[in-house]
Amino acid sequence: MKIKKLTLALMAMAIVTVAYAxxxxxxxxxxxxNNEIEVAYDFKVDGQKLSGSTKGPDGNTxxxxxxxxxxxxxxxxxxIMDQQFKMTGKxxxxxxxxxxxxxGPMGDMSYVIKKAK
Known part of the structure; x- marks a missing residue:
C-alpha cells in the first residue's frame, strides 16, 4: 500500500514538473x-528561441x-545606445x-516582471 501511494505521489510530482517546465x-x-522606472517586455517563444521587444529610455522600440x-x-x-546589455532571467x-x-548603467541589478492581464 505504501509503495502504491509513493508511486502515485512521484507520478504527480513528475506531471507538475513537466507542466512547470x-x-x-x-x-x-x-x-x-527600484519602484522608479517602469519596464515592459513583449516576449515570443518559438521552441527555445526567445524574441520580442521593449521600449528604450527615449520611447523607441x-x-x-x-x-x-x-x-x-x-x-x-x-x-541600447550603442551598448549591448545582457539579461538573464528565471x-x-x-x-x-x-x-x-x-x-548595466545602474550596476548589477535584478527586478521582477509580471504577466500583464
Missing amino acids: ATDISGHWKGSI IQLTDGWFKDDSLAFTLP VKSTDQIVLYMKG
Missing part, C-alpha cells in the same frame, strides 16, 4: 526597477537579440519572472 512566457510582461528560453531560464541582449511562476543584468 513547459511554461510559455509569450506575451506582455510589466514591472519596475528595442528588439531583443540573441534570445533563448529553456525550462525555467531565459536570456537575451538589449542593444521563471518563478506562470506569472512572474526575475530578470538580472550585470554591469
